[in-house]
Amino acid sequence: MTATARILIVDDDPAAIEVVAHALAGLGELCFATSGAEALSLMANDPADLVLLDANMPDLDGFATCRILRQDYPDLPVIFVTAYGEEGHEVQALAAGAVDFIHKPIKPPVVRARVGVHLQLRALNAALRVLSDRDPLTGIANRRALDDRLDQEWRRAARRGQPLGLLMIDIDHFKRYNDHYGHLQGDACLRRVAQALADTVTRAGELAARYGGEEFAVLLPGSCLAAAAALGARVCAAVRALDLPHAGSDAARQVTVSIGVASGVPRPVPTLPGPQATKAPAADGAAGLECIAALLTRADRALYAAKAAGRDRVCVDEPGAHC
Structure with missing residues (x-):
């Protein structure tokens, strides 16, 4: 206590x-x-x-x-x-x-x-x-913590009619980095990038997490697409500023990241009639998870676009968007 x-x-x-x-x-x-x-x-x-x-x-x-x-x-x-x-x-x-x-x-x-x-x-x-909830290698949140928070923030944003932003982040050519410098240096690189993320994602309620392998994610409650993209640009710059040499990259001479950005206002969970419940649980959480999966898919699609456009950049998922 x-x-x-x-x-x-x-x-x-x-x-x-x-x-x-x-x-x-x-x-x-x-x-x-x-x-x-x-x-x-x-x-x-x-x-x-x-x-x-x-x-x-x-x-x-x-x-x-x-x-x-x-x-x-x-x-x-x-x-x-x-x-x-x-x-x-x-x-x-x-x-x-x-x-x-x-x-x-x-x-x-x-x-x-x-x-x-x-x-x-x-x-x-x-x-x-x-x-x-902590990733043992990098010290930031792990995938489980991200999934739990994403579900909580989705429900909260749906009830309040507020946007929920998401960044999907991938270290460019990380396999080549491991092959060239070795896995110990690869682990050190992951820790440095994670620390850069933690130092950049500082607003209350935001969460930086290791998503898996060399991929990270940032959850941004209340952030519209423009605000989420602006933070993505700061993350890109912070990782670039680490100035970690990357001889195997064709994107830059140092370690860089590609970032996909998505944001949207979640659909409200249906309500049940009567005073006994305020929200109807979807079968196995299907309604909420379907929407969460859509947000993840959009951010991942934008990440793919960032890689296809040359890496070391931010792309947003919106009609007609350019990197």
Whole structure:
């Protein structure tokens, strides 16, 4: 558990918020929302490490709010704090993704202890996730981390009507580099390129990952095609500036990259009727994955165009686009 943990308390009754806040004093930074919509807005701007959520709120109730939170932040612990005492409500909360259920009126020492335990578990899980999501050679995110984030950001962008950008990056003539300099130098080259990526992709929410072999990807939430292409140009320049000799390349005297760029606004996931769910799950995630696959295909097509045009450049996937 960390003293800097950010805890969001959501309740339409300010007096209830005050009681819970008093019980949690000193556990971390406390912030408050009086509606589900306000809670989602606060999370979008500055995500919390844990949420305490009332069930009975007007408009967007706690159950619907919890489902949305868990879709956008799968590792976020959500604890219901509510006057509902029926077993069915507790089951409903757990089905929505809650990790715990506390009845009102609360017992402050119990609330404090439970929140402390869930913050400790979150910290441990976060540490394990960092290890499992990191590429061991380059130290940046791996393919698994990219796939997970792509799914999360796709859903978030679809709900908000915002664009999602993607760069697909390939080191030019990397096989020739390995053949000429050896695999140890090849590994060193991959690490240097990955570090250049990490130093260039710095905006909050963006993710640079090793996609496989000598291929990398960058996920750019909120980036239109022009913004994504501009970042691609900076990545190209950063790798070129490493000035790593590449005797086997016909693109330049040093190591370079080719980059394909795609961006688009995801289609919303269909909604289910009634209050029990806010989004309909596609069969095996098919609807969302089909769209994600299309974004990957477009970026890969642009990458192929960059290679065909001579490498060491950025190409965008749009009608009539030129490198």
